[in-house]
Amino acid sequence: MKQFQIALLGFGTVGSGVYRIISENGAQIAHREGIELSVGHILVRDFEHEPNLELAPRALFTTSFDEILSDDSINIVVECMGGIEPAKTFIIRALEAGKTVVTSNKEVMSKNWPAFEKAAKATGAGLYLEATVGGGIPIIRTILDSMQANNITRVMGIINGTTNYILTQMTENGQSFEDALKDAQALGYAEANPTADVEGYDAMYKLSILSSMSFHAHMPIEVIYREGITKLTKADFETAQLLNYRIKLLAIGKKDGNKIEVRVHPTMIPATHPLASVRGVFNAIFLTGHAVDDVMLYGRGAGCMPTASAVVSDIVYACHHEKQHKYMTFVNEASMSSEIELVKDFHCIYCIRLNVADRPGTMANIAAAFAEQGVSLKSVIQLGENDGVTSRITFLTHAASEFGVREALKKIESLSCVNAVESMIRVEE
Ligand code: NDP
Ligand code: HSE
DSSP, rough: EEEEEEEEEEOOOHHHHHHHHHHHHHHHHHHHHSEEEEEEEEEEEEEEEEEGGGGGGGGGSOOOHHHHHHHHTTEEEOOSOOTTTTHHHHHHHHHHHHHEEEOOOOOHHHHHHHHHHHHHHHTOOOOGGGGGGGGTTTHHHHHHHOOOTTOEEEEEEEEOOOHHHHHHHHHHHHOHHHHHHHHHHHHHHHSSSTTTHHSSHHHHHHHHHHHHHHSSOOOOOGSSSOOOOOOOOOOOOHHHTTTTTEEEEEEEEEEEEEEEEEEEEEEEEEEEEEEOOOTTEEEEEEEEEEETTEEEEEOOOHHHHHHHHHHHHHHHHHHHTSSOOOOOOOOOOOOOOOOOOOOOOOOEEEEEEEEESSSHHHHHHHHHHHHHHTTOOEEEEEEEEOOOOOEEEEESSEEEEEEHHHHHHHHHSSSSEEEEEEEEEEEEO
16 A cells, blocks of 8 residues: 655644544554555654644654655645744745645635645646635635536635624624634634634635636635725624625626736625525535536634635645646746736625714705715614614615725715715625
8 A cells, every 4th residue: 555654833723633633543544545644754843842842753753844844755745833934945845845734724725825745746746726715615625627528707704703693702702702703712713813713814814825726727825805804884784684695705797808806804694695604614615617507515624623624625635636736727926917807896795884963954965975886775773772863773775786885985084074984895795
């Protein structure tokens, strides 16, 4: 039976899960796949502060990456340290040494993918990244190995478990943002720096990978519109509830010919939408292909064992392709291809809540500002307490231009009858 030796870089949530699966399920994998996996080294930062030291034999641990690199018995390097450096350098050096790399690190991948791929191709090493998007969901493999017949026109989904957990807790249990975040961190879902989750960076890294693969064109993170969930208020959840919507942090990519839009932002979706029932740490991704139509994948988007499941799947895949690894078939350059037209002025429905002076002419002035920008209103609802002096009004627009709505809101904010533009949340039906 063919044997493969693995080195783990990082032994935290994901790394320890990979070790556990290989230890506990290695015999089954060997039986089914005809390959024997073993862990040869585990790189940790220092022995003294490593909390998971008791989970594996002491002899496997090292603090030297060079020891791993110079060990010819190591075929596959699994990077699950996170962050940019030294992950980036270790990945490049491993690939240059002809070792296949499997990573769960979407940040380093989305920021260095072209360079990594170049290094991999130069030595024939493999480069696999299933765990970078959607935790345990086999989304990458689905796109690459099961959707080849299709031109994918849309990817849309919940691809950050931490924010979905927080939004679910806030919606269903009225939990505060801070408490829900603390719980997500304790459960091992959140990034070391939770800003990456709550400000939408993590989803942006993932959408860069997902949309590049789906649309067959590299979509660098710089071209993705990003907005996090930190500005959402209790009133937004109340508004959503009254309109029978749910608020989700959605990653959205759409392709029409050579036009592509890519964005991450809090989004209202109907309570009946399949994505509305995706709760807690679960992720779900819709793919729309011209032949297959809609496909939805659902599963645990974060956590030790689900993510390790994706990593081990990559390891097995890499073993089966050791003689000829698969690479991306699109041109993977640092900047977006000049053949792609990036849609910055995308169109969608907007839910806008204003705090206004409750007096004659208010509505007329606001409606005029929307009309000037060609923004057509679908419904207007007066919500909440009404003291006869100020009032809260929520507008739902028809599909409108992003730039048009922003311009209209600039004007509306300057009106003397408007106390505040309280929120503007995009809607996907
Ligand atoms: P953890 O923080 O739990 O684990 C990372 C481990 O790597 C830590 O033990 C850390 O040690 C170690 N490490 C960091 N730098 C070095 C270094 N220079 N040398 C040796 N060890 C180092 O992170 P996760 O396991 O949660 O995440 C790892 C990667 O996987 C990240 O890129 C993350 O985005 C991604 N990911 C995580 C998921 C999850 O659910 N947790 C899901 C999908 C992807 P120390 O504590 O000393 O810094
Ligand atoms: N912090 C990420 C999340 C981990 O919450 O989804 C999985 O990538």
